[in-house]
Amino acid sequence: MKLLLLPLLLSLLLAVAPPVLPGALEAQTPGPTGGRQSRDLQPDLLRFLNDPGTIRLVGGGRIPAGTRVEAPVGVLGGSLLLGGTIIGDLVVVNGDLRVEAGARVEGDVTVVGGSILGGSGEPWVTGTLRLDPAPLRYRIRDDRVESEPSPSELPRILVADFGAFEIRPLLRASGAYNRVEGLPVEVGATLELRSRNPLRVDAGAIWRSASGLEVERENLGYLFRAEQSMGGRGEARFGLTAHRQISPIESRDMSNLESALSTFLLRRDLRDHYAREGWSVYLEGSPVDLPIRSRFEYREEDHGGADVRAPWTLRSAERAWRPQPAVAEGAVRTLAMSMSLDTRDDPVDPSDGWWVQGQLRRQVGGNPALPEAVATTGAGEFDLATDGHLDVRRYNRIGPEMRLNSRLLVSGALNGVALLPQHQRALGGEGTLPGHPRFALDCGARREVVQVNGPGGDLENPTAFYPAYGCDGVALARIEFQGPLPVSWRPGESLGDWELASLLELRPAWSLFLGAGTGWSYPDATGGDARVDAPFRTDMGVGIFVGPLGLYWAWPLNRRDQGVNFFVRLSHLF
Structure with a gap:
């Protein structure tokens, strides 16, 4: 029974992780571009938001046309509709900045965990415009904004930090639990160079639980991706990938976690799969002032069939797979x-x-x-x-x-x-x-x-x-x-002050x-x-x-x- 529960636990822990190499025509709901929040940016954000001179707006807000605010402004957990003028820096965390005609910021503008909408006409910011689409995890304690580590954040003892770059171990699912692979687990490392135009390299081997401990070429896969940011603001990225993996023909508009649980608990695989091996190059763009993301890609691959295996499931194995x-x-x-x-x-x-x-x-x-x-x-x-x-x-x-x-x-x-x-x-x-x-x-x-x-x-x-x-x-x-x-x-009322009370x-x-x-x-x-x-x-x-x-x-x-x-x-x- 313990062996049967192993893939379920791994599925719950890993299946929600995003795949390294999404297909060019896989219908996916796009989230924010970029990855986790930059550690170099976090201290500056927290100092700004906790500065006594900063006007803090929690849950979003609006500065209408004709209004003049002569102080730094920080917005937490919501969008800001800007029609007036801000004399000072502006920071929007986990929300969008919507810029109306005639709006102006005499200072720097930073948007974290959101996008900038509008503002494509006359210049409206005198300082530096910075956009980091990765959301910031934070909590407010005693009126101070504190950083909250991500549940998936690795302990610093496991991260090799060399100043200009760092190397982190990589462990995640490269797809959902399925009748072809069982649970595909990617094991490898991530190298990230810190600079104005960062370079990120992911490299990992894929082990498939349905193959057990057999170490043969057909039972293993790999994923490699190198992505170089360009332009200084993360608006453009150039990447190279190499891979040998099993991919779903369609996602079926179901998440990896839903598909994994259906396979393991009900012995019903919602998807069909095929094997592919090859490489690709791509160019990706996401303008800071527009909610648009585009991608151009060239691929050379070898395709093949994927045989049904015998992964563990809670339902009786007497029921044949589709x-x-x-x-x-x-x-x-x-x-x-x-x-x-x-x-x-x-x-x-x-x-x-x-x-x-x-x-x-x-x-x-x-x-x-x-x-x-x-x-x-x-x-x-x-x-x-x-x-x-x-x-x-x-x-x-x-x-x-x-x-x-x-x-x-x-x-x-x-x-x-x-x-x-x-x-x-x-x-x-x-x-x-x-x-x-x-x-x-x-x-x-x-x-x-x-x-x-x-x-x-x-x-x-x-x-x-x-x-x-x-x-x-x-x-x-x-x-x-x-x-x-x-x-x-x-x-x-006894739980009203608990930080997680709203989740209940x-x-x-x-x-x-x-x-x-x-x-x-x-x-x-x-x-x-x-x-x-x-x-x-x-x-x-x-x-x-x-x-x-x-x-x-x-x-x-x-x-x-x-x-x-x-x-x-x-x-x-x-």
């Missing part, structure tokens, strides 16, 4: 670009703003081909494809505690060419259309199972897989209403959601006809949630699927 889809194997060379816009007021629990992500990928070379067992006619080779991804989300507050959120997703091939299976899309399940089964809209990819001999030509233990992953294009629309329930609970306050809310989606495909390398899913699949549901934890019930509005799906989420629907 087969993996076949993937096009061979060299793949791609050019990719992506751009995201994020004006949400809160990246975790937004009530207002936009989140838009657009991505474009062009296959420029390579020789990927389907396995012979799938390519029953033709050579199994693919033409060069171009595919895109557009995800638009709008968050609206329509009352003091009422919200209306909407999402529109269109993703797929742009030039009428069938995509590689590992680049295809599918809908259905908790992350997209929860009223329908997982992969309900896969354009017939799972209508049949292909059996081939096992490793070494083993006839008694054949390997089963699906001939494809999903569609060459999908469209999805969702809308969600949120409102408060007439009940709440907060700690008693419970304010449950209700959710009503509807969704519709469809998918389409083109003739592929198997020589078969195009598969089309029609008409639209629709569903609706209700839920109750407290913070990110939610209980939901969803049911289909089409006759083809029946029944109610009850599920638990550890994050909001979208």
Whole structure:
């Protein structure tokens, strides 16, 4: 039993760590650019915020047009709407600075854990403008602002500090617990050079728990990334990566922690996977005065299939795992670009703003081909494809505690060419259309199972897989209403002064959601006809949630699927 609990504990501790190398077309909610808060900046921030001459605004504030403040201003835990003039330095911590026309700061401006919106016209700051997107962890004790170490911060005794640079050990999950790898654990080191344009190098080996203690090449992977900041303000970054890893074909709009718990506790892997090895170079930009992030990347990789293994799970091992889809194997060379816009007021629990992500990928070379067992006619080779991804989300507050959120997703091939299976899309399940089964809209990819001999030509233990992953294009629309329930609970007066008392306050809310989606495909390398899913699949549901934890019930509005799906989420629907 202790051995069975080991992967669960490791999943809980490590699965929430971000992957080193996100895919160019993986739909991910972008957080702040940059990493942990710079140690060189923290002492200056604390001295400024605790200076008796600093005007401190907790929770945000507004300086309207025509107002003149002749003192340094520090804003903690909220955004500042600046329309007037500040004679002195300005610091905004864990919030955005919104600059209106005519605003002016006669001094330095520092924004930590947020962004600068507006101010693109006339010069409005006379001093230095500095932006550090990594949030500052702090607490207020006896009216003084103190630094609070991150739970993941390493003890200083484990950090080799050489002044100009430091080396830190690296231990984290490189993905979710899954039926192919078990828990992939990255072990290595991080080197960071301190300068106006810092250089960061991550290097680590990947051990997969499903392989046990076998040290063989196919059981191990690696990740390497070197990223050089440019421009002096962190607005541009140039990077080089090298990797051998197992990657999910899609995130399925589920977090790594949710996927890991589903695999280990329920023996239901929410994702399908493939192997890739190669290198890439990229250029990334994030202007300090705009909530935009862009990335251009060139990749050369070798793709291959990933066999289902036998990782530990709490459910009985007699229940067979879902087969993996076949993937096009061979060299793949791609050019990719992506751009995201994020004006949400809160990246975790937004009530207002936009989140838009657009991505474009062009296959420029390579020789990927389907396995012979799938390519029953033709050579199994693919033409060069171009595919895109557009995800638009709008968050609206329509009352003091009422919200209306909407999402529109269109993703797929742009030039009428069938995509590689590992680049295809599918809908259905908790992350997209929860009223329908997982992969309900896969354009017939799972209508049949292909059996081939096992490793070494083993006839008694054949390997089963699906001939494809999903569609060459999908469209999805969702809308969600949120409102408060007439009940709440907060700690008693005896706990009112406790620093963590606010975390115990419970304010449950209700959710009503509807969704519709469809998918389409083109003739592929198997020589078969195009598969089309029609008409639209629709569903609706209700839920109750407290913070990110939610209980939901969803049911289909089409006759083809029946029944109610009850599920638990550890994050909001979208």
